[in-house]
Amino acid sequence: MWIGVVSLFPEMFEALTRQGVTGRAVEKGRIDLEFWNPRDYATDRHRTVDDRPYGGGPGMLMKVDTLRAAIHDARSRAEIATGQRPKVIYLSPQGRRLDQRGAGELASGPPLVVVAGRYEGIDERVVEADIDEEWSIGDYVLSGGELPAMVLIDAAARLVPGVLGHQDSALEDSFNDGLLDCPHYTRPEDVEGRRVPEVLLSGHHGAIRRWRLKQSLGRTWLRRPDLLEGRTLNDEQRELLEEFIEEYAP
Numbered sequence: 349m350w351i352g353v354v355s356l357f358p359e360m361f362e363a364l365t366r367q368g369v370t371g372r373a374v375e376k377g378r379i380d381l382e383f384w385n386p387r388d389y390a391t392d393r394h395r396t397v398d399d400r401p402y403g404g405g406p407g408m409l410m411k412v413d414t415l416r417a418a419i420h421d422a423r424s425r426a427e428i429a430t431g432q433r434p435k436v437i438y439l440s441p442q443g444r445r446l447d448q449r450g451a452g453e454l455a456s457g458p459p460l461v462v463v464a465g466r467y468e469g470i471d472e473r474v475v476e477a478d479i480d481e482e483w484s485i486g487d488y489v490l491s492g493g494e495l496p497a498m499v500l501i502d503a504a505a506r507l508v509p510g511v512l513g514h515q516d517s518a519l520e521d522s523f524n525d526g527l528l529d530c531p532h533y534t535r536p537e538d539v540e541g542r543r544v545p546e547v548l549l550s551g552h553h554g555a556i557r558r559w560r561l562k563q564s565l566g567r568t569w570l571r572r573p574d575l576l577e578g579r580t581l582n583d584e585q586r587e588l589l590e591e592f593i594e595e596y597a598p
């Protein structure tokens with residue numbers, strides 16, 4: 349998957365490119381990550397990349413010409429590198445809320461150009477002219493778009509075929525199949541008297557699968573019942589959830 353990033357702080361993205369799953373994916377060429385910095389398009393002596401807001405008020409906005417030049421170059425590069433027109437995304441609290449389904453859509457869609465805002469944001473005409481979709485990672489205000497951009501890129505990159513070593517682990521992750529994750533255990537078998545559930549030591553893979561599914565359903569029922577609304581459970585799932593509820597509130 350090809351992803352272009354427009355940011356004043358490209359070095360922040362080393363957290364993605366040099367570490368872990370995404371780092372390995374970049375190394376293996378499963379993910380191509382390229383960067384454009386609006387400051388490289390500044391022509392004045394001070395390399396200005398911000399500008400004052402019409403109508404006054406606190407703070408600055410990203411300067412239109414340097415931002416647009418960076419977006420346009422990233423978009424052109426995407427078309428040359430992939431033969432496809434990219435989807436240009438802007439991260440802001442005004443965007444569509446990112447969730448696992450949205451990450452899947454992004455992972456299976458066209459190449460992305462991700463624009464990370466700074467200061468108080470960007471000119472609305474740049475949103476209208478150059479941005480295809482606005483996305484939000486949650487209802488809170490951060491100091492820049494770089495962290496939200498990394499969250500979106502990480503969530504989508506993990507779903508690109510071949511990125512995860514053990515493809516199943518993406519399926520078993522939280523929010524796969526729309527349920528919360530089950531509890532996990534590793535050595536030692538006893539931690540201050542707290543033991544690993546016997547079923548996980550049994551070697552009975554069918555029983556283990558059912559136990560994990562039951563725990564995922566039960567946890568979702570307890571912590572995020574909204575995720576179960578409107579969801580049709582199959583016979584096995586309904587049976588396991590009923591068992592969990594019975595044991596939880598006999």
Ligand SMILES: Nc1nonc1C(=O)NCC1CCCCC1
Pocket residue numbers: 439440441465466467468469470483484485486487488489490491492493496
């Ligand atoms: N929440 C969010 N989800 O996606 N982005 C978010 C954000 O809080 N971004 C802050 C940025 C927004 C542009 C101007 C500089 C600050």
